[in-house]
Amino acid sequence: MAVRLSARLSQIASYIGAGESVCDVGTDHGFIPIFLAEQGGHDPVIMSDVSKGSLAKAVSDAEEELSGKDIPQARLGDGLDVLEPGEVDDIVIAGMGGLQILDIMTWDFVKTLSYRKYILQPRRDSAILRKWLEINKFTIIEQCIVPENGRFSEILCVSTDGAEARDIGFYERKTLLEVFDNDPDLLARYEYPDGLIDPSETGIEMRYFNSELDKSLIIIDKIRQNSEAKDALDLHLARLRRLEKLCGKKN
Numbered sequence: 001m002a003v004r005l006s007a008r009l010s011q012i013a014s015y016i017g018a019g020e021s022v023c024d025v026g027t028d029h030g031f032i033p034i035f036l037a038e039q040g041g042h043d044p045v046i047m048s049d050v051s052k053g054s055l056a057k058a059v060s061d062a063e064e065e066l067s068g069k070d071i072p073q074a075r076l077g078d079g080l081d082v083l084e085p086g087e088v089d090d091i092v093i094a095g096m097g098g099l100q101i102l103d104i105m106t107w108d109f110v111k112t113l114s115y116r117k118y119i120l121q122p123r124r125d126s127a128i129l130r131k132w133l134e135i136n137k138f139t140i141i142e143q144c145i146v147p148e149n150g151r152f153s154e155i156l157c158v159s160t161d162g163a164e165a166r167d168i169g170f171y172e173r174k175t176l177l178e179v180f181d182n183d184p185d186l187l188a189r190y191e192y193p194d195g196l197i198d199p200s201e202t203g204i205e206m207r208y209f210n211s212e213l214d215k216s217l218i219i220i221d222k223i224r225q226n227s228e229a230k231d232a233l234d235l236h237l238a239r240l241r242r243l244e245k246l247c248g249k250k251n
């Protein structure tokens with residue numbers, strides 16, 4: 001039986017080109033590696049997770065789904081530790097927070113750069129991830145928005161071409177957060193960047209911006225009623241300005 005992926009996972013898989021080898025870091029259920037192994041031509045396909053239970057389940061699902069075919073290699077461990085430098089072309093890191101993704105990518109930056117492409121799907125803190133990718137000269141090939149189960153997922157397809165190995169660590173991340181703290185309009189521009197595409201071409205990016213705008217209005221209203229939360233007002237007003245611009249409601 002052919003493996004069916006959700007819109008989010010299908011979009012992530014679409015960034016893995018024919019013949020490209022891949023490791024899905026934090027695979028959990030193993031859906032993408034199982035799909036790619038069934039498709040064939042991506043040797044090796046590796047699935048990894050820090051959770052023994054998740055990986056064992058992914059292996060048993062792979063054995064069931066792929067009966068008679070090669071199943072993805074399963075590796076237990078943290079982030080890129082499970083790989084040799086340059087062992088695969090592409091790395092998928094999906095369904096984690098942006099800061100967790102940064103932890104994985106900054107642990108051994110030289111190793112990080114030994115792979116050609118990253119497909120990243122941050123569940124939150126995408127702004128800091130984008131800023132870090134920009135500072136370190138990664139190339140964002142494409143970034144898109146995909147709906148799944150009533151929420152919107154941001155997916156970034158990123159090339160290491162041109163990226164430079166630098167000594168990155170906790171202090172740089174702290175500095176990045178401070179840059180955004182001092183400039184909420186900048187943060188809003190990185191949260192809701194220009195050029196976010198909708199692969200389905202059905203206006204999903206506008207639905208996303210409009211739903212974020214509605215959320216902003218509700219939050220601003222709540223903050224205005226609560227004198228103790230006023231510190232957050234500048235950030236939410238900046239988000240609102242950015243979203244109104246993207247939705248064509250203000251210049």
Ligand SMILES: C[S@@+](CC[C@H](N)C(=O)[O-])C[C@H]1O[C@@H](n2cnc3c(N)ncnc32)[C@H](O)[C@@H]1O
Pocket residue numbers: 025026027028029048049050051054077078079093094095096100104
């Ligand atoms: C929410 S699930 C996402 C699963 C799948 N990638 C997806 O997008 O549907 C996050 C998975 O990442 C794993 N994980 C978290 N931190 C990790 C790390 N540093 N290295 C490897 N796996 C990690 C967790 O154990 C969990 O299975």
